[in-house]
Amino acid sequence: MAIAKVPGVRIAGIASAVPATRVPVTAAAEIFGADMIQKISQNTGIEYRHLTSPGMCSSDLCFVAAKRLLEELRWEPASVEALIFVTQTPDFPHIPATACTLQMRLGLSSSCAAFDVTLGCSGHVYGLWLAMSLIAGSGLSRVLVLAGDVASVLSSPADRAVSLLFGDAGSATAIEKDVTASPCVFSMGTDGSGWKNLIIPSGMQYARYPRDATTCIRRTDEDNNQRSAEDLFMDGAEVFAFTIREVPPLVKKVLNAAGWALDEVDAFVFHQANKFMLTHLAKTMKVPLNKIPLSLQEYGNTSSASIPLTITTQLREEISSQSLRLLLVGFGVGFSWGACAIQCGPLVAPPVVLVDKSEAWPC
Amino acid sequence: MESTTANLCAELGWPFLLASQTERRPKMNEQEFIANMEELLETDSGSISLATQLESLSQWDSLAFVSFLAMADSKYGVRVTPTDLRQSKSIGDLMKLVEKR
Numbered sequence: 001m002a003i004a005k006v007p008g009v010r011i012a013g014i015a016s017a018v019p020a021t022r023v024p025v026t027a028a029a030e031i032f033g034a035d036m037i038q039k040i041s042q043n044t045g046i047e048y049r050h051l052t053s054p055g056m057c058s059s060d061l062c063f064v065a066a067k068r069l070l071e072e073l074r075w076e077p078a079s080v081e082a083l084i085f086v087t088q089t090p091d092f093p094h095i096p097a098t099a100c101t102l103q104m105r106l107g108l109s110s111s112c113a114a115f116d117v118t119l120g121c122s123g124h125v126y127g128l129w130l131a132m133s134l135i136a137g138s139g140l141s142r143v144l145v146l147a148g149d150v151a152s153v154l155s156s157p158a159d160r161a162v163s164l165l166f167g168d169a170g171s172a173t174a175i176e177k178d179v180t181a182s183p184c185v186f187s188m189g190t191d192g193s194g195w196k197n198l199i200i201p202s203g204m205q206y207a208r209y210p211r212d213a214t215t216c217i218r219r220t221d222e223d224n225n226q227r228s229a230e231d232l233f234m235d236g237a238e239v240f241a242f243t244i245r246e247v248p249p250l251v252k253k254v255l256n257a258a259g260w261a262l263d264e265v266d267a268f269v270f271h272q273a274n275k276f277m278l279t280h281l282a283k284t285m286k287v288p289l290n291k292i293p294l295s296l297q298e299y300g301n302t303s304s305a306s307i308p309l310t311i312t313t314q315l316r317e318e319i320s321s322q323s324l325r326l327l328l329v330g331f332g333v334g335f336s337w338g339a340c341a342i343q344c345g346p347l348v349a350p351p352v353v354l355v356d357k358s359e360a361w362p363c
Numbered sequence: 364m365e366s367t368t369a370n371l372c373a374e375l376g377w378p379f380l381l382a383s384q385t386e387r388r389p390k391m392n393e394q395e396f397i398a399n400m401e402e403l404l405e406t407d408s409g410s411i412s413l414a415t416q417l418e419s420l421s422q423w424d425s426l427a428f429v430s431f432l433a434m435a436d437s438k439y440g441v442r443v444t445p446t447d448l449r450q451s452k453s454i455g456d457l458m459k460l461v462e463k464r
Contacts, residue, residue: 040426161425235445237425237432237445241444241445244432276429276430283437284436
């Protein structure tokens with residue numbers, strides 16, 4: 001995509017929420033053995049994850065984050081004119097859109113537009129771009145982007161490529177009109193030929209590979225991982241290859257358009273894919289590691305919530321008190337990617353909220 | 364691209380000269396590549412050679428596979444595709460992948 005510059009819009013606040021249940025990756029020692037876990041953990045950089053339990057959805061985590069953010073911002077719920085819910089793990093298999101239930105739960109006005117966006121790792125940047133474009137182009141004043149996933153539940157516990165990778169988290173980003181804000185620079189992209197490299201092939205009756213009696217049976221693959229057609233599959237090598245091909249030029253393109261030198265960026269907030277990948281990107285792009293905040297050690301790869309979660313857990317003090325030049329970069333499932341150069345802060349950023357199962361929507 | 368001399372040699376059917384021309388092309392530092400592979404595989408120095416078959420190495424797992432893609436990119440500036448890598452059978456095949464461009 002060509003560069004999009006969106007003027008007159010700012011991020012007013014960011015909040016995130018995770019399940020209270022915190023599990024060390026070593027808990028899976030019975031399945032993979034302690035040595036294998038250590039090897040995986042060294043590679044991914046992930047030591048703990050916050051995991052959901054049955055009945056607690058992405059929307060519950062986003063709801064808690066949004067409620068907290070609206071309170072801290074003192075935004076009247078009725079002042080929110082659009083709600084964008086970004087997730088790969090909605091409340092219901094097909095219908096209705098989770099964004100509609102969130103409009104009700106948050107007490108937003110019935111004149112609020114609400115819709116879902118089905119993207120994962122790139123989703124938060126897409127959500128920001130949509131929200132900011134709605135404000136700049138349609139004259140709205142306030143938009144909420146809720147991005148979250150409970151991706152941990154999607155994988156087979158006996159598939160070491162993914163089972164220790166994903167953590168669960170939700171986020172809320174409040175965006176509003178501000179004529180004094182410097183333009184945000186966006187660039188998005190897609191390579192749909194990568195569709196089969198991060199996928200849950202089956203699981204629904206009316207879909208590409210209809211669910212049948214065999215699709216839930218876990219079989220052992222050539223790498224000795226067990227997985228069914230209804231479990232998440234990831235070809236890590238293909239995802240890695242795509243990332244190192246697309247992300248460095250994307251970063252360069254957005255920085256050029258923003259007129260920022262590499263060393264003028266205060267922080268590169270990357271989707272928290274895994275530490276090995278981010279370290280490699282840092283090395284090849286010549287970005288100092290201390291400019292790449294990591295939340296994955298404590299939370300794992302949190303899919304669409306990873307960028308806001310990283311901001312609220314790793315940059316909270318700085319961004320609450322000063323203005324930062326941030327480069328946000330999401331990339332992954334689709335394949336889909338997006339980057340945003342944004343000057344933001346000081347903004348409202350409450351500490352990450354721990355969510356108990358009892359706070360799930362009792363619909 | 365072959366040099367004019369090499370083309371001429373081939374046309375004239377002088378395999379001896381052709382071979383010497385080929386040898387004169389810049390070659391990848393084999394020792395350095397082996398050392399890089401030993402580091403990647405966390406194996407002892409001198410334990411592998413270009414002839415070593417990948418399937419004989421217990422360390423050649425999915426993590427090593429991705430590490431090789433990373434090494435090709437950062438040390439050799441070559442973006443190896445997973446498809447090409449999957450077809451490699453030996454350490455020598457791996458060297459050919461990073462020698463390619």
